[in-house]
Amino acid sequence: MDRSVAVWVFAALSLVVLMALPLGWLGWLSVSGEHGATLAHYRDVFTDLALRKALWNTVVLAFWVGLVSVALGAPLAWLTARTDIPGRGLIRGLVLASFVTPPFLGAFAWVMLAGPNAGILNTLWRSVTGSREPLLNIFTMPGLIFIVAIYTFPYVYIMVANTLALIASDLEEAAAILGAGRLTVARTVTLPMVLPALASGFILAVLQALALFGSPAILALPAGFHTVTTQIWSLFQFPPKVEQAAAFSIPLLLATALLLQVQKRVLGRRGYAAVGGKGGQRRTIPLGAWRFPALFACLAVMACAIFLPYGVLAKAAFARAWAQPLSRDNLTLGNFTFTFFEYGATRDAIVNTLELGVMTACVGAVMVAVLSYVTNRRLVVGHQLVAFLALAPVVVPGVVLAVGLFIAYTRPPFVLYGTLWILFLAYLTKEMPVGYAQADATFRAIPADLEDAGRVLGAGRLRILKEVTAPLAKSGIIAAWCFIFIGVIRELSASILLFTPSTKVMSVVIFDLKEEGQFGAISVLGLVMLGLTFATVALVQAALGRDVLGTRK
Amino acid sequence: MPGVILKSLSKRYGDVGAVDGLSLEVKPGELLALLGPSGCGKTTTLRLVAGFLAPEAGEIWVGDRCLSSPASVVPPERRRMAMIFQSYALWPHMTVAQNVAYGLRFKPGLSRGDREARVREMLRVVQLAGYERRYPGELSGGQQQRVAVARALVVEPEILLLDEPLSNLDANLREEMRFEIRRLHETFGNTTLYVTHDQGEAMVISDRIAVLKAGKVAQAGTADDLYHRPRTRFVAEFIGRTNVLDGVAVARDTVAHGHLRLRVATADLEPGARVALSIRPHQLRLGEPGAAAGGANAFRGTVRRAAFLGDSVDYEIAVADSDLVLRAAAAPTPRFEVGAAVGLRIEPAACVPLAESDPR
Amino acid sequence: MSKRSMALAAVVVAALLAGLVVAGDAQTQDARLEAAKKEGKVVWYTSLVLPSAERVAKLFEAAYPGVKVEVHRTGSQRILQRVMQELQANIKNVDVVHTSDAGHFVLLKDKKLLAKYTPAGVDAFPAGFKDRDGYYYGLRATVNAITYNTKAMSAAEAPKTWKDLLDPKWKGKLVTAHPGYSGVIATHVLALVHLHGWDYFKALAENRVMIVQSANDPATVVSSGERIVAVNGGDYSAYQLKKKGNPIEIVYPKEGVPLVVSPTAITSFAPHPNAARLFTDFTFTRECQQVMADSEGLYTGHPEVTYPADKPKLNELKLLTVTPEELEKRNEELKKRFVEFFGA
Ligand SMILES: Nc1ncnc2c1ncn2[C@@H]1O[C@H](COP(=O)(O)OP(=O)(O)OP(=O)(O)O)[C@@H](O)[C@H]1O
């Protein structure tokens, strides 16, 4: 019982600090007027034509991002999960790379690639075809949709690929034997079975697009339109209209909660138990003459997401003028010296980012480990509620969370604005669900029997934790640490509202530099960020690849 | 070697009374099987004994130590027990030798050499000599099972607890391991609680069986007792196959079912009371219709169905002038065809009144 | 690099000479320097383009070792937003505020957030650089000009006047910065509203103008060729880019160019007041002002500063000015109408 009390006090406190206070203030401010409660802010927000436009833009963006992500993610998943397409490992690796690429970096790189006039691809196009019109214009709604989608489709890919990997070929062959042709099998058996995964991937992609700040800020603003997130951000400009920002945040919050609910339904209804037949084999489908065309199609997608953007970032980092060819006199290390030695904010930002990353990841990993252990082993009364709370921040988009935190922590009793702590809270809240899901999966895979077996033999609870649970959970928790860390170092949408000049982080510096057109320095910082990310990913892979339960065969 | 006594134990999960006033005694050195259908509270009972769960009512005694009561529970690590799990619960990050040696760390006064010697000896006993350095993932199911057994026995526990240890094995291996466990029990003589839902397994392995229903002991006794003298309809039906017929006592030793009168094994029935009888199929004697005339418990009937099972034939017989359909197991000869008229006789000793009503 | 270190050496020498000349003040100077050193740093929120701001900081640090400058560069409007947000949270971080929106200083002064301080040597500055009440002084000035890409057109084809930009042939080829971010642009918009009225911007928006944030960015966009004409932006950033060899040219329209005087002031709550005064004085020395004029292409109020031969003198230009008070009052309107026409 006393154990329950301690856990509950801890969980309740975290909940209050991380969620209840920010969201409570958010809700309250959105209805508070000079003379008590009012709906005036909502009226202001929803009658303002510009704001309504932003809302509509977000709907359009999110919907299309969902569709394009499905169009890209599903075929890629099928090709790598089911066919004999060459280079499956490579494609999976590239999808992973696109998954961890900060979308705002991608958007920024695509400005250099497909700006309608100077964009490298357009220059090339014009010099090859002699056309006067650009091939692509990134500063448009379709451009924005494309950019967001190439970094969002991995959500669909993951859902679909994992589902396909679970469907035994028998199920399809059973239909084939009954006389169904290939297409019929795909339509009547395979598709219905992956449909929940598709729908759920679609919803995840939509959610990403709803919450994204960086890419719209980089691509939509120059094109002269707003989305909800950029609009909320600009409501903070002086004189700040925090109440309106709060009121404008609420629909985003509700939409997210609603969509997640729908996703749960979709996944829940057709039980995955039916899909999880473990005996069945999965046979690969020969593509025949289509093997290489299919590979090229995949690589073309990945070129958009990885090769081209990374290439242009690398080029800009070493070039005096990024739009010009990399000739000898255009080559320079000046961007590096400027970024690291002349621009004072960079070093502080890198230090802040690493500090926050490590701190959040450590605190977060410990928290998710404790929470998921407690819920998995049902150590306290109401453990289901603990699990629910740990996952709850999923419904709060970064910008909305930031508005809430800003309101809650710029006033007594807790004035955290201006310190790294407010960013820490934002990151911890935002990354908690990801970390929790990972830790939960880890403990789920460690049956309680393994611990009980040691207890009866005479080992105490703590000793078992140290000698049995910890070694088995280690890699999973390291992975949780890494996921949180990656999430933190790329975070922009909450940071952009919460930083102060003395608490800048890398993403914010990049964004600042973008507003000033300092392409070289951005590219350098972007490369640093990618380097950090990939080093961490390598760590996860090492952690999960070795000495994980069941791989020692 | 102490025994275990469970005194009216109760444990609830929300609305479900998983264990509900359960009392049981395991004698020193005895192997007692806890037998019952899925969800009847076997695992819960075992985990109560192991100390993973605290009872809401009742006590658990081992020898003269009270290990569990609602007021205090001795934690599992201080109960001097060992347990074998359905999943084996072998630690995947430790070798076979490390797994087996683990419990010895908590035995005071054992040198490293002693421990290694004991592990080696134990592995030899379970026929796993030479597998010390393997990881559990590198063993077959049966070998993993043996490691689990070795790990539990090597600490020489006062009490050994097993929760369906064989249910993950295929049929042949299961058969083999039954005898293996029985052999080890005879070698080491631990007081043992063995959970299973397989009555054949319980009968082969145990000294006594406790049949559980809905968190209570329905009946405890030797396999012979339970088979021949079931006290409740539930036990009668759960242990082996049986015919149960409902009737009314018309005399202290006679039960009526419609027109039929059956003499029964006892003579202490309350005339007028409702009584259920259990009659094992192989205790029905079949013969030519004429042969059955006269005498106690002799009836006529018609063969409704017959299935040849090799060493016996399984008949379904409709009793004449009655709604009664009985199953009978008889020798392959003489054979009766479907539709044939037969005479049947039941020894009064084979008609066991199920005096007690089942716990609801 | 070497150019920079030479400038640096020149400043150090100059500072030493200056120290000899004003030997009479030496006593108070020393005391103040000690106090500044004890404070260790000065926090500078500035809208001066990043490389220039960093250069000024390095010059100061070289002249006064032991006192660091923390540069926080962002757009003028963002600086105001920062300052106000920090005050709301009771954070006292900034010592010296420098933006290109003179209206900000009217607002800050009204809210009693500025300290009264007259930097050494500003007496000789023209009136437009000085606050009557003595709270803020113009550190630098720039004019808004048109910039075009020389690879895309000849000088003859280039637009000559603000009105030329309304020609539909520029559709999809123009870029503007944002008054909601940049004080230079806010001033520009107000000045042109005086000149041509809001209809001018309404018509300009018809040409599907790309929108960037900073007043420094239109010139970089034009250098890259992403757009070929910048409809506004501080001429100093364009000048620097041109100096670096980018294919751009600056046009000073005949109708007049909006003059943007960017004031600087010390906050009333400055955590490092001595360092702030030391730094402010330094930025108004002829040496520092000359560096801004030479390598940054800025205008200043300092009468002794000389300008590069390839830049027009201020008195050769027809200057359009707006008062800080009006800028302050109409700030909201400027942003709102701009967004109305241009979308974001
Ligand atoms: N942790 C738990 N939470 C809630 N109910 C539980 C829990 N564990 C067991 N129960 C319930 O208690 C009852 C007894 O469960 P128990 O596991 O003891 O059954 P069992 O006899 O071992 O069954 P089986 O043969 O299927 O293993 C069941 O109704 C079960 O659903």
Ligand SMILES: [Mg+2]
């Ligand atoms: Mg069980």
